[in-house]
Amino acid sequence: MPITTCIFDAYGTLFDVSAAARELAGQEGHADLAACWQKVAADWRLKQLEYTWLRATAGRHADFWQVTQDGLDFALEASSLTRAETRQALLDLYWELSAYPEVPGMLAALKSKGLATGILSNGTPAMLSGAVESAGIGDRLDHVLSVEDVGVFKPADVVYDMVGQAYGCARDEVLFVSSNGWDAAAASGYGFKTVWVNRAGMPQDRLWAAPDVVLSDLTTIPEIVG
Known part of the structure; x- marks a missing residue:
């Protein structure tokens, strides 16, 4: 056919799922993210996907926005980024990738x-x-x-x-x-x-x-x- x-x-x-981290890293006041934004973006995406598979396998569905937040929280902790404003800014940017x-x-x-x-x-x-x-x-x-x-x-x-x-x-x-x-x-x-x-x-x-x-x-x- x-x-x-x-x-x-x-x-x-x-x-582009890396766009949020890349864009924020280029903004004034985010030197800490600029030093590791590629790792944050990669960890965020990997955990976001892993959590979808694990939830599907376990029958524990949560919507993709929850999974996206969970993946970001892991990625930020893995790079020792603790500022709440960084987290919120990244989540806001994800809505307009x-x-x-x-x-x-x-x-x-x-x-x-x-x-x-x-x-x-x-x-x-x-x-x-x-x-x-x-x-x-x-x-x-x-x-x-x-x-x-x-x-x-x-x-x-x-x-x-x-x-x-x-x-x-x-x-x-x-x-x-x-x-x-x-x-x-x-x-x-x-x-x-x-x-x-x-x-x-x-x-x-x-x-x-x-x-x-x-x-x-x-x-x-x-x-x-x-």
């Missing part, structure tokens, strides 16, 4: 080809709405789907089921794009065509399936779907 629907993970795929520069044009190109587009994310509806609005890409997305509708995080199959339910398409009509190798692999095993956006040049996760295509950014997505 030809691809009719292009679905994107949000955080790390369309939106920058989109990667190629995102608006890439989405516009997909829409010009008549393809359905959307987001499938662990993020809460409110978080995703804030990020989409801040990036100015809402008019280029048909649906923004949140796992809060099913109460479990990726890579549970019930999350990927949401795409077919929202778009009325078959699994092999979907191109699913994620910056998380495990997410792209799980979606491939589910039956989607998949792209792993491997911006950091990481090794591929050893899982039950593998992404169909690996790219370094999103620029050529419209070419992949023809």
Whole structure:
């Protein structure tokens, strides 16, 4: 079947999850963060993801905003950053993360080809709405789907089921794009065509399936779907 629907993970795929720490580190009065912001950003993201997996496995769901705060608290403590104003500023910035520069044009190109587009994310509806609005890409997305509708995080199959339910398409009509190798692999095993956006040049996760295509950014997505 030809691809009719292009679905994107949000955080790390369309939106730069390092942007909050990087931006705050560049502001006056945050020299302590400036000295370690890359570590804070990396620890924050890692713990955010780990906590989604652990909660899903244990059946102890909490929404992604809670998980995001928990991950940040770990990251700040790991770098001995104790100021409450730093924590609050980072959380505030997370609601308006920058989109990667190629995102608006890439989405516009997909829409010009008549393809359905959307987001499938662990993020809460409110978080995703804030990020989409801040990036100015809402008019280029048909649906923004949140796992809060099913109460479990990726890579549970019930999350990927949401795409077919929202778009009325078959699994092999979907191109699913994620910056998380495990997410792209799980979606491939589910039956989607998949792209792993491997911006950091990481090794591929050893899982039950593998992404169909690996790219370094999103620029050529419209070419992949023809």
